[in-house]
Amino acid sequence: MSVTPVTSVPRTARTSPALLEVSADNWRLAILVGVVVSALGVAALPASVSFWIVGAMAAMVAAAFVVNAYRRRYYGGLLVTPAIAVLFVMNIFPLLWSLGLSFFAYQSNQQSIRFVGLYNYIKVLTNDIAAPDNWNALINTAMFVVLTVSTQMIVGFLLAMLFAKQFPLRKYLLILVLTPMMLSVVASGVFFTYYYDPTFGILSYVMNSITDGQFILMDSKAGAVAGIVFADAWMWSPFVMLLVLAGLVSVPKYLYEAAAIDRVSAWRRFWSITFPYIRGLLMLALLFRTIEAFKLADLVILLTKGGNDTMTISYHLIRIANEQNKTSEGAAISYVMLFMVIVLTNLYLYLAKRRNREA
Amino acid sequence: MESGTSIWERMGFRKSSGVAEAGWGHTLVVAGVSFIYFLPVLFIIFTAIKPQALALSVPPTLSPTSLFGLIPDQFVFTPTLENFGSVFSRVMTAGGQPEPTGFDRFFFNSIVIASVSVLLALVLGTLAAYGFSRYPLKGNDTYLFIILTTRMLPAIVVIIPVILMFRAAGLSGSYLGIIMLYTAFNLAFTIWMMKSFFDELSPDVEDAARIDGSSEIKVFLKICLPQVIAGLAATFVFGLILTWNEFLFALLLTGPDTRTVPVAMNQAVSSGGRGTDWTLLAAIETLFLIPVFLVTFFLQEHLLRGVTFGTVRK
Numbered sequence: 001m002s003v004t005p006v007t008s009v010p011r012t013a014r015t016s017p018a019l020l021e022v023s024a025d026n027w028r029l030a031i032l033v034g035v036v037v038s039a040l041g042v043a044a045l046p047a048s049v050s051f052w053i054v055g056a057m058a059a060m061v062a063a064a065f066v067v068n069a070y071r072r073r074y075y076g077g078l079l080v081t082p083a084i085a086v087l088f089v090m091n092i093f094p095l096l097w098s099l100g101l102s103f104f105a106y107q108s109n110q111q112s113i114r115f116v117g118l119y120n121y122i123k124v125l126t127n128d129i130a131a132p133d134n135w136n137a138l139i140n141t142a143m144f145v146v147l148t149v150s151t152q153m154i155v156g157f158l159l160a161m162l163f164a165k166q167f168p169l170r171k172y173l174l175i176l177v178l179t180p181m182m183l184s185v186v187a188s189g190v191f192f193t194y195y196y197d198p199t200f201g202i203l204s205y206v207m208n209s210i211t212d213g214q215f216i217l218m219d220s221k222a223g224a225v226a227g228i229v230f231a232d233a234w235m236w237s238p239f240v241m242l243l244v245l246a247g248l249v250s251v252p253k254y255l256y257e258a259a260a261i262d263r264v265s266a267w268r269r270f271w272s273i274t275f276p277y278i279r280g281l282l283m284l285a286l287l288f289r290t291i292e293a294f295k296l297a298d299l300v301i302l303l304t305k306g307g308n309d310t311m312t313i314s315y316h317l318i319r320i321a322n323e324q325n326k327t328s329e330g331a332a333i334s335y336v337m338l339f340m341v342i343v344l345t346n347l348y349l350y351l352a353k354r355r356n357r358e359a
Numbered sequence: 360m361e362s363g364t365s366i367w368e369r370m371g372f373r374k375s376s377g378v379a380e381a382g383w384g385h386t387l388v389v390a391g392v393s394f395i396y397f398l399p400v401l402f403i404i405f406t407a408i409k410p411q412a413l414a415l416s417v418p419p420t421l422s423p424t425s426l427f428g429l430i431p432d433q434f435v436f437t438p439t440l441e442n443f444g445s446v447f448s449r450v451m452t453a454g455g456q457p458e459p460t461g462f463d464r465f466f467f468n469s470i471v472i473a474s475v476s477v478l479l480a481l482v483l484g485t486l487a488a489y490g491f492s493r494y495p496l497k498g499n500d501t502y503l504f505i506i507l508t509t510r511m512l513p514a515i516v517v518i519i520p521v522i523l524m525f526r527a528a529g530l531s532g533s534y535l536g537i538i539m540l541y542t543a544f545n546l547a548f549t550i551w552m553m554k555s556f557f558d559e560l561s562p563d564v565e566d567a568a569r570i571d572g573s574s575e576i577k578v579f580l581k582i583c584l585p586q587v588i589a590g591l592a593a594t595f596v597f598g599l600i601l602t603w604n605e606f607l608f609a610l611l612l613t614g615p616d617t618r619t620v621p622v623a624m625n626q627a628v629s630s631g632g633r634g635t636d637w638t639l640l641a642a643i644e645t646l647f648l649i650p651v652f653l654v655t656f657f658l659q660e661h662l663l664r665g666v667t668f669g670t671v672r673k
Contacts, residue, residue, distance in 0.1 A: 086483060
């Protein structure tokens with residue numbers, strides 16, 4: 001490959017192009033053109049055409065950024081951009097849209113839309129009629145988060161410890177434990193209603209033959225909560241297990257061999273050898289399970305329909321936004337919820353970082 | 360890989376027991392735990408081969424065989440394969456002819472949509488995770504946190520803007536729309552997971568390769584990627600499981616041609632106002648479980664091999 005001196009470019013110090021210079025890496029010009037063309041397109045053409053024009057403009061800006069990053073060796077930006085672009089179009093943009101909606105009075109079954117500022121937030125948090133239900137659902141959600149996540153972490157961890165060793169038939173037994181996670185929640189949730197059913201269910205059949213009288217699990221709040229937590233923990237403990245197990249098997253064997261020679265106690269062996277290897281993955285499991293636990297709705301819908309004071313915030317949200325069409329009020333509730341999740345996850349990440357620095 | 364393991368050794372008949380190896384005693388304990396854990400699934404599978412009339416019998420029928428007289432007769436049922444047939448074609452109206460239910464199409468949709476979107480997320484997510492791990496940007500943690508935030512809100516909040524967006528673009532009911540949505544849905548987890556695997560790698564090997572004149576692309580493809588195959592497998596399995604069973608987006612954004620199995624399953628078992636059709640639900644779920652079960656089973660080896668296998672120990 002021969003490069004003539006005239007076109008060759010010094011690899012490091014490359015000046016940015018001037019604003020109006022037409023060149024593939026001039027991202028400033030690309031943004032300018034993109035904004036102008038998109039604005040004209042949206043104003044003049046029907047939505048079905050202008051959507052694609054806006055998309056093409058976004059692609060052009062992105063391409064300019066890519067060329068710019070490549071020529072100036074910003075590999076980080078180059079690698080991250082495609083993923084961020086997809087996330088932006090499909091997730092972040094709709095999220096911002098619904099954030100915007102939360103400041104308006106809007107119902108999806110009506111045409112009118114009116115700016116009301118923080119009214120929706122004040123309403124869902126303090127209104128005499130709406131707020132108590134919201135708070136109650138939030139408190140229930142907090143309870144479910146604590147119960148399900150702690151159960152999953154403990155059960156998942158114990159299961160992972162069982163499978164950490166190499167033993168005969170391990171791979172056949174492991175897949176049995178992983179299966180609950182693969183079930184569709186539609187099917188497993190519906191089948192749990194059967195297991196818990198007072199007349200036909202297995203649980204009641206067993207309980208009735210042990211004790212006198214009719215056993216109905218969903219009769220009390222404690223029973224209903226236990227039923228939901230059990231089903232959720234049963235489905236998702238394997239998730240925690242798999243992450244922990246991936247960490248456990250990555251511990252180099254020679255460390256254990258050394259520990260065995262030094263006669264280190266099992267307790268110390270765990271904390272000083274095993275734990276550092278699984279800390280990151282435990283954190284990840286905790287993070288994702290907490291986030292998912294906040295969104296618990298499907299099992300509640302299937303098992304109790306929110307009865308016996310088991311309404312969670314996500315189910316409440318579905319009712320408000322979908323069944324009652326109160327779109328902007330639902331958006332406000334979900335941003336209150338998002339705020340809580342953000343505080344909690346930041347707390348997790350902060351603690352994890354501090355531990356990392358100590359270690 | 361250990362070379363020359365005999366078939367006996369691979370089946371677990373190992374003479375030498377190393378530090379982290381256990382024998383058949385351990386297998387027995389784990390088998391007991393695993394079996395109990397698996398019971399609710401087993402019941403669903405057995406329901407799929409039950410005659411429809413026995414689905415809600417009291418006492419519940421539990422097993423297709425009496426296991427040589429171990430299980431009392433009242434709990435035993437005669438297995439049938441009828442239910443699997445009625446997944447694909449059954450009598451819809453009283454006294455009518457069996458009609459095709461379109462489930463072959465729904466299974467095809469589920470496979471295409473889930474596998475394409477998970478693979479796409481894996482490619483984009485792994486590149487991004489490598490970028491976040493090796494070439495930290497200004498405000499790296501902030502970007503990562505924003506990515507995580509996309510998973511925090513319940514789907515119902517994003518769904519209304521997404522529906523409007525898809526309608527404007529003519530994407531609702533198309534494969535492209537739902538695949539892109541699921542790709543985004545998987546990206547957050549993929550990026551976080553793969554970043555934690557890349558972070559675990561020792562940079563020494565990479566630096567050595569760079570000094571020897573390897574390009575950045577070569578370092579990524581030849582040195583980093585092979586070390587995180589376990590991570591790729593685990594991420595793929597998780598993504599597949601989550602996407603495979605996703606319900607809400609699929610319910611609202613797929614059309615008759617692109618409908619996935621969870622949505623169709625929900626409609627099939629709750630239509631007609633006759634209550635849940637238990638044997639049909641179990642048969643659909645059992646069939647629906649098979650692909651993802653097999654993928655997990657065959658990727659398991661990678662899943663468990665560990666991140667630092669075969670590389671320089673830290």
